[in-house]
Amino acid sequence: MAEARTIESILIADCGTVFTKLLLLERVEDSYRFVAQAETLTTMNPPWSDLGVGVVQALEQLEHITGRTLYTAGRLITPQQGLEGVDAFVVTLSASEPLSLVIAGLVREMSLESARRAAAGTYTNIKAFLSREGSLNSPQETWSRTVRDLAPDVVLLVGGVDGGARRPVMELADAIALAASMLEPDRRPTVLYAGNVELRPQITKLLGDITHVEVVDNVHPTADTEHLGPAQNALEQMYIEERMNTAPGADTLMSWSRLPLLPTATAFSRVVDYLCQRETHAHRGVLGVDAGAATTTVAATFEGRSYVTIYERGIAYGPLAWVKEHDVAALLRWVPEEMEAEELLTLLYNRELRPWTAPQDPRELWVEQAVAREMLRSALDVALPTWDVGKNDAPAGMMPHVDPLLISGGGLVHMPRPGQALLIALDGLQPTGITTVLLDANRAAPALGAVAGLKPLAAASALEAGTLLSLGTVISPVGKARPGETVLRMRITYEDGGTLDVEARYGDIEIWPLLPGQRATLEIRPNRRFDVGLGPGRGGKVQVIGGLVGLVVDARGRPLTLPDDPDQRRRTLHGWIWDVGG
16 A cells, blocks of 8 residues: 555556557646557557557657656666656557357357357457257257357357256257367367356366366346356456467566556446446436447446446448448438448448548548447447346336446547537437536546556546546437427526526427536426426426537437438438537
């Protein structure tokens, strides 16, 4: 503890798929502030094949910015002495390839689905599902061939409630054992068993002499109980050991670091947890989304329970595969000008070939924004079923009430105007009720999550010092009405005593002035058919805070629908963009 109190400066490296970012956090009087940052391309792949090269390049930038000496004689200078070095160094990493995974189980709607949800919270790529369901005979030969041909890093074996099915699970285990025995020892998958506890001795005996076996609690211990944490934690630890710690150059970074390497998604989720602890809304959750180049992370906390989902599609890597699954029309519908499918696909190919580039003209920007909307929507679709929202009384099938909503990642924070980032979040996530939207403008949230493991006070004080920028408060009424019909009336009372009476009409986005840090009291009177998070037709007084965009009422309804007619749809999109100042 005495050593921790001496930490005056912390350097955080965030090694992403495309960019490596360095952020310098320093103690300023009684709090910690970010004082400088630098960014360069990640160098894990050829021709460098060394993460450390990118970090050193960013260190040179940081030295130029700050006038300090941070790196000499092939290593980072620690601890800090005057204007040289830093007291601590920590690293978050998402550049490593995900683990390849095969999931084997019995019932798709039970154990297999639970296993899929557990895997969704880690950096994994599911290659195949093996299931007995729908077959009278055991297709063990097919199962063995699948595992042999794919040679995954991990096989997650589930099935049977505790004390339940035995023979079908052992048939799967036999097939996995056969497949593993046909592979070279260094290519044999680790088997993670998270099924019927009574089979643990048999599973370990059967597979233990062939390959490495790990045993964790059953993901579905009873018919109506799901227990994902142990399997999820085990998969994350495998990713750390087999991917992060063995990444080229990781050994150098670990020798400098005060803590083990941390997955970026895990670090990001810590900030969401902190925001939940800071708020006093008993029946609202907190949501964070991080739109990266290769993955989209959704972190949520409801009533003290944390949930992380890593969707293996990002802004640069993944849209082409996403189009094959969902069709190009799903992206074209968000483009506010006429565009042929061939042009959109060409732009996606170019983006994947040059993921470090920024949109150069409006058409490229519209496609990037369309991709961001759909990545958020798809990631949320994967995340929603894993949440237990407790007493959150959001309408069925829609986003639970959350406050605040944190948006991060280069796919969102690099938008030319803050209103564009806000509109993407509203279109992709469709929040309900009353929500403060925060922008992680410097993409510092994962860094702060990493710092929290070393010095929680530093992370907390940096957050409170304005690291996260408010875009504003958004009111999203839920209900249906005719276009142009009044959805709610509202009186805004500002801190200086001034008042403004306003109303919002169905189908529109309305924005009223409320500057960053400025507070106001809203007296909301919704249409009886609409719910603003206070109950159907119920109004009341709420305290809100302004932001870069202002006070926003998204009266477009939930779920959000776009006109079928292409010309009308494009006019509508242009109107929304104009409304938010985009």
